[in-house]
Amino acid sequence: MNTCEVSPLLAQGTILSPTAGYLMLAIFSVLWIALGIWWGRRAQSYDGFAVAGRNVGLALATATAVATWITSNTTMLAPQFALQLGIWGALAYSTASFGLFAFAPMSGRIRQLMPKGYTAVEFVRRRYGRIGSIPFLLISLFYAMTWLISMAMAGGKLLNVLSGIPYEVGMSVVVGVCVLYTLFGGMYAVIGTDFIQSIIILIGLVVVAIAVLLHVDIAEVHHRLETERPMLLSVLFPAALMALFNNMLFGFGEIFHSNVWWSRAFAMREGVGPKAYALGGLLWLPVPIVAGFLGLAAPALGIGISQPDTAGPLVAATLLGTGGALLVFVVVFCSLASSIDSLLAATSDLLVNDVVERSVRRPLSDQDKRKLSMYCIIALGGVAWAVAWPNIGTLATVLFFAGPLVGSCIWPIVGGLYLKTPGPVAAGSAMIIGSALGLVAYFAIGWFVASLVGAAVSGIVFAVVTLASPNQFDFSLLSEPSDRIGSLDESNTGMS
Amino acid sequence: MRLAVLFLVILAFQASSVDAEGPSAADSQTDLQSVNQSGVQFEQSEFDNIQEGYLTLRWNDVPTAVEYRLHSDQIYSDQIHSDRGVTQYRGPLPEAFVSGLADGTYLFSVDAIDDAGQVIASTLNPATVHVKHWSLRFALALAGCGLVVFLAIMALIAKGAVMARGENDA
Numbered sequence: 001m002n003t004c005e006v007s008p009l010l011a012q013g014t015i016l017s018p019t020a021g022y023l024m025l026a027i028f029s030v031l032w033i034a035l036g037i038w039w040g041r042r043a044q045s046y047d048g049f050a051v052a053g054r055n056v057g058l059a060l061a062t063a064t065a066v067a068t069w070i071t072s073n074t075t076m077l078a079p080q081f082a083l084q085l086g087i088w089g090a091l092a093y094s095t096a097s098f099g100l101f102a103f104a105p106m107s108g109r110i111r112q113l114m115p116k117g118y119t120a121v122e123f124v125r126r127r128y129g130r131i132g133s134i135p136f137l138l139i140s141l142f143y144a145m146t147w148l149i150s151m152a153m154a155g156g157k158l159l160n161v162l163s164g165i166p167y168e169v170g171m172s173v174v175v176g177v178c179v180l181y182t183l184f185g186g187m188y189a190v191i192g193t194d195f196i197q198s199i200i201i202l203i204g205l206v207v208v209a210i211a212v213l214l215h216v217d218i219a220e221v222h223h224r225l226e227t228e229r230p231m232l233l234s235v236l237f238p239a240a241l242m243a244l245f246n247n248m249l250f251g252f253g254e255i256f257h258s259n260v261w262w263s264r265a266f267a268m269r270e271g272v273g274p275k276a277y278a279l280g281g282l283l284w285l286p287v288p289i290v291a292g293f294l295g296l297a298a299p300a301l302g303i304g305i306s307q308p309d310t311a312g313p314l315v316a317a318t319l320l321g322t323g324g325a326l327l328v329f330v331v332v333f334c335s336l337a338s339s340i341d342s343l344l345a346a347t348s349d350l351l352v353n354d355v356v357e358r359s360v361r362r363p364l365s366d367q368d369k370r371k372l373s374m375y376c377i378i379a380l381g382g383v384a385w386a387v388a389w390p391n392i393g394t395l396a397t398v399l400f401f402a403g404p405l406v407g408s409c410i411w412p413i414v415g416g417l418y419l420k421t422p423g424p425v426a427a428g429s430a431m432i433i434g435s436a437l438g439l440v441a442y443f444a445i446g447w448f449v450a451s452l453v454g455a456a457v458s459g460i461v462f463a464v465v466t467l468a469s470p471n472q473f474d475f476s477l478l479s480e481p482s483d484r485i486g487s488l489d490e491s492n493t494g495m496s
Numbered sequence: 497m498r499l500a501v502l503f504l505v506i507l508a509f510q511a512s513s514v515d516a517e518g519p520s521a522a523d524s525q526t527d528l529q530s531v532n533q534s535g536v537q538f539e540q541s542e543f544d545n546i547q548e549g550y551l552t553l554r555w556n557d558v559p560t561a562v563e564y565r566l567h568s569d570q571i572y573s574d575q576i577h578s579d580r581g582v583t584q585y586r587g588p589l590p591e592a593f594v595s596g597l598a599d600g601t602y603l604f605s606v607d608a609i610d611d612a613g614q615v616i617a618s619t620l621n622p623a624t625v626h627v628k629h630w631s632l633r634f635a636l637a638l639a640g641c642g643l644v645v646f647l648a649i650m651a652l653i654a655k656g657a658v659m660a661r662g663e664n665d666a
Contacts, residue, residue: 084550084595102650105657112660228582229596231549231629238635239548245642252649299596304564304587306552308595414649418656445630446548452642459645 016317016325021163024326025170028333029177032193033184039192040185046366049186049373050118050349051267056191058276061268064191065100065280067198067338068260070287071147075335076154077399078288079295079312081243083305085448086225086232088240090292095244096251100281103255107265107273109417113478115270119346120262120413121354124427126478127416132427137354139409139431140257143402144347145387148340148380150399152388154309155336161310162317162329171388174333178340179381183374187267190341197334202283204331208316208324209290215319216297224300232296243448246403250451253406256413259346348376400447404438404454411455411462423471426462434458535620536564536606543625550595551625553604557590558617561608566592571601597627 016024043049056064074093081089114123121140125133156171181189225232234240255261265273294312298305303318305311313332317325352372357364364372411434412427438454539554553566566585584604585592594604602625608617 083593084548086596098646102653105653109657109660112664225596228584230598232596234598236632237549238630238632241632241635241639242630242642245639245646248646249642299584302586304585304589305593306585306587306589306591308550308593311593410649414652414656418652418659448548449638452638452645456641456645459648 016163016322016329018164020322020326021159021165021170021329024163024329024333025159025165025173028330028337029173032177032337033181035193035196036181036183036185036189038185039188040181043186043188046369046373048188049370050345050352051263052187052191054115054267054269056264056268056272058272058279060191060195061264061272061276062279062283063198064194064264064338064342065277066283067194067201067334068264068342069096069100069280069284070198070201070335071151071154071339074284074287075291075312075332076158076309078291079298079315080308081247081288082232082292082295083298083308083311085240085243086229086234086237086296088235088237088244090289090296092240092244092247093288093292094285095248096254096288097281097285098248099251099255100277100284102252103261104274104277104281106256106414106417107261107268107277108271110262110265111268111270111273113417113475114266115479116481117266117478118263118353119350120257120259121350123262123478124412124416125354126480127473128412128422128424128427131424132412132416132431133354135428135431135435136257136409136412137350139402139405139435140259140350141347143254143258143406144260144343144350145380145383146399146402148343148347148384149387151336151340151343152384153391155333155340156388156391157307157310158313158332158336159329161314162325162332167391168389171391172385174336175340175381175385175388178337178344179377182341182344183377186373187263187345190345191264191267193341194338197338200334201331201338204327204334205287205290207327208320208331209293211320211324212294212297212316216301221297221300225296229299239446239448242445242452246448246450246452249407249410249455250400250403253403253408253410253451253455257406257409259350260342263346263349264342344377344380347380348373351376351380400450401442403447403451404442405435407438407451407454408432408434408458411459415462415466419466420473420475421470422462422466423469423473425469426465429465430458430462433461536608536617537621538604538606538619538623541621541623543623546597546625546627547630549597549627549629550593552591552593553623554591555606555619558608560610560616562611563588563609564590564592565607565609566594567605567607568594569603569605571603597625599627599629601626 042053045053047053078090078093081093083089085092110117110123117123121133121137124136152171152175155174156167159165159170159174160167181193185192222233231237268276291312294315295308298311298315301315301319303311303315305314313328317328320327352364352369356372357369408431412422412430415422416427434454434457437457438450441453442450536555536558539556543551555564558564563586565583568582568584570581584594603622604625605619605622607615610616
């Protein structure tokens, strides 16, 4: 019988005790809810609740962009990317910052064209009519729900890995807390908490990065990878090469189409959006590279990884001990909360303005909208909680399924914002055909090409149909008051 | 007669003392043997076409194990390259994520370790993994396509932003 030494990392199970985990969870839950109520006092009108009075300055705007984009996906999927696809994987993840850079000028254009706008779907409906807005609404809702569910799952998994809190308990608390403070404070609470969360996240990540670099011998990491997992260092790693632009285009699609980013563009003071998104991109760019390094370091450190999406927090917390685990716990909780609250607020706007108000066929009062928003936030939280409960699939499989769908929205959004000639048929067919072929690629090849195929096919269809039947859209129609939307929709569909 | 009774009592005591510790030791020996005989078994032991170089291997839980070690050997021309060459995973869960594998055929085996550091069970049948990455030409073509799409989007945004600025100035 062979005998050997048991790894000390393994004997200790979780890194924090469940008691410490519950204590941290309680402290931060109370803090976020209290801050939500505090900031929410200003959300008296629906404009205040939905778009924070359209007066958000540069500091808060930059912070909310950074905090929202540093999601649990950044802290969990970036290390997973690196562990799956090596150096290219970490770089591929960091290209998602290009989406923020590209959206910077677009946010200024959005604010200028729709000074009283609320949602991205509202833009597509006014710009392309029903032919464009129906597929876009379905894609937006599907993406918002998959993102929300993946965040809820991430919350449960991370708290379980770090402190042994049962998945169901951790997931329920994270979702419940975010629902509560978003409910009280709307966009004011979201942006206010995002500011504090972004500061905590950035300080935490800098400390983790420095501490990990002090603990890890980079030459040893390189040597172990070279001998044991050579493809992770290979420049010619086929799947990683395919994933590079796929991830970039996925990021473009996510930001360009999602109401999370549009609602912020509407909430920012005029002229602030372009600077805030560009600064946010700059601050975000190094985060996935740091997080990705944790994934690459895992094999060299002898840390066994069972589920790749838990590699980053596990490595950081294992290396840095109890203090590090507490830090990771706080960073992760902040990054989760900052994304879940944004999604709840932005998706409830979308449901109220683009589903409920459209279905009753009359403009709703501010009070009605405010009340409906609260119901929608509770319903969204409930659905996400119910779907996340069984804990099926990894984060990547949940989220990347939406990749081809959002990738196919890039061209209709960019083209619709800047060009007069694209019409409803070009937009609708680009989204439908791009999504369909992207999904075919997802199943036939893999998640790492789905967004790329969706965006490429959608671009070709959009260009061909626009050239074949050009329209002449009048951009001034986008700034019409919302009570004329009904008539605008009908005239817009057949516009030429 | 007394001697005979005494002898029988001593014999009975020895027998009972053997019974007192014997059965549990024998049982645990039997348990270990049964674990070893059944061994550790992979949920799936044949992976034919891994094109991304990564996969998750799962095996049955061994009740007294506190750690599992997953080893890999690469096969070159029907010869095993090394004896338990690379330890791909050390962890408490009966599941390992393995990545970064180059083209080739790999044999994976697992040892279950108890808290004394002893191997209490091993895989009888290794998992065989055949890795054949996507064609580089195909990958580069898709990456090139991605680059074109990216540049086209950026060009449209830049042109649009300049045009919008011109309209505003006018």
